[in-house]
Amino acid sequence: MKAIVHHGSGPADVLQLTDRPVPEPGPGEVRLRVVVSGVNPTDWKSRSGGYGAVDDSEAVPNQDGAGVVDAIGDGVDGLTAGDRAWATLAAYQRPTSGTAQEFTVVPVERVFQLPDNAGFDLGAGVGIPAITAHRALTIAEDGPARLRPGALGGRTVLVAGGAGAVGNAAIQLARWAGATVVTTVSSSAKAVLSRAAGADHVVDYTTQDVAAAVREVAPEGIDIVVEVAIGANAEADLAVLKPLGTIAVYANNGDRPFAPEVRRFMGLNARLQFVLLYTLGWDRLRAAGDDVNAAVAAGAFRVGEEAGLPLHRFALEDAAAAHRAVETATVGKVLIDVTPAT
DSSP states (O other): OEEEEEESOOSGGGOEEEEOOOOOOOTTEEEEEEEEEEEOHHHHHHHTTTTSOOOSSEEOOOSEEEEEEEEEOTTOOSOOTTOEEEESSTTTTOGGGOSSBSEEEEEGGGEEEOOTTOOHHHHHHSHHHHHHHHHHHTOSTTSOSSOOTTTTTTOEEEEESTTSHHHHHHHHHHHHTTOEEEEEESSHHHHHHHHHHTOSEEEETTTSOHHHHHHHHOTTOEEEEEESBHHHHHHHHHHHEEEEEEEEEOOBTTOOOOOOOHHHHHHTTOEEEEOOGGGSOHHHHHHHHHHHHHHHHTTOOOOBGGGTBOEEEEEGGGHHHHHHHHHTTOSSEEEEEOSOOO
């Protein structure tokens, strides 16, 4: 089978097209014929050594993907050969199980049946972004642990960077769950995308005073902040956060230092929650994936420019270009076409 591999860490050029044997599923495992592979920032950061040294053994990149269940191992329930499915964290602690190959084998708990109304592009586009957004929206002290219609009713959510993949997912999931959503962007084009995702209010942080603009549309303050750049945004977040509010931090884009002002956080009885899926635990990951599937089935979670998330397609042999696109902050979702849909 065709596969993209790399040996050790490095720039995107270390990714090479090669042939690998088709893997066999063991007990509790599922083999997926990958139709579309999704590329996330975590994929290029892992490939480049951003999470620490990578040895020279063979690795296949990309954590997210969607396709067709091809074979199942002993003890697998709930999936059968021929089912359409999406997978996430495919390569976590399994370096050769990434989705940038025609077939991959992953544990069944990482695989979710694709709703009938969803295509493979959507399946490859949920995964890490949507589950990250779900986690950020469900960690408030007195908030829901699961999302469903009405779960966030009466709450106001601020999504920093609403045109990003996680920001887009947070907008869609928060709106589905009944929240009022405010988001920040850096351009008029990104504002259009954020409104397409469903944001109620959009603030351009390059031309507006964020705290003043947010307070104007949410005078009582923000219940949950979904934060992509805590170093740059901490001051504004504190200025708009309600007492007992939560700032859920899933990234620090720009790498500006973050030194929490302890007394101000204490004064608000604020919760500062960091989010990383790899150590979240499979029970929470499964619950989040199930909630995301419910939103997808309800037509409340979509991809594409009409949903605020433009798609950028690459062939499997162009995986290096796909990684570079994500590494250079291309707006939208980067997808790799691996095998034909039928």
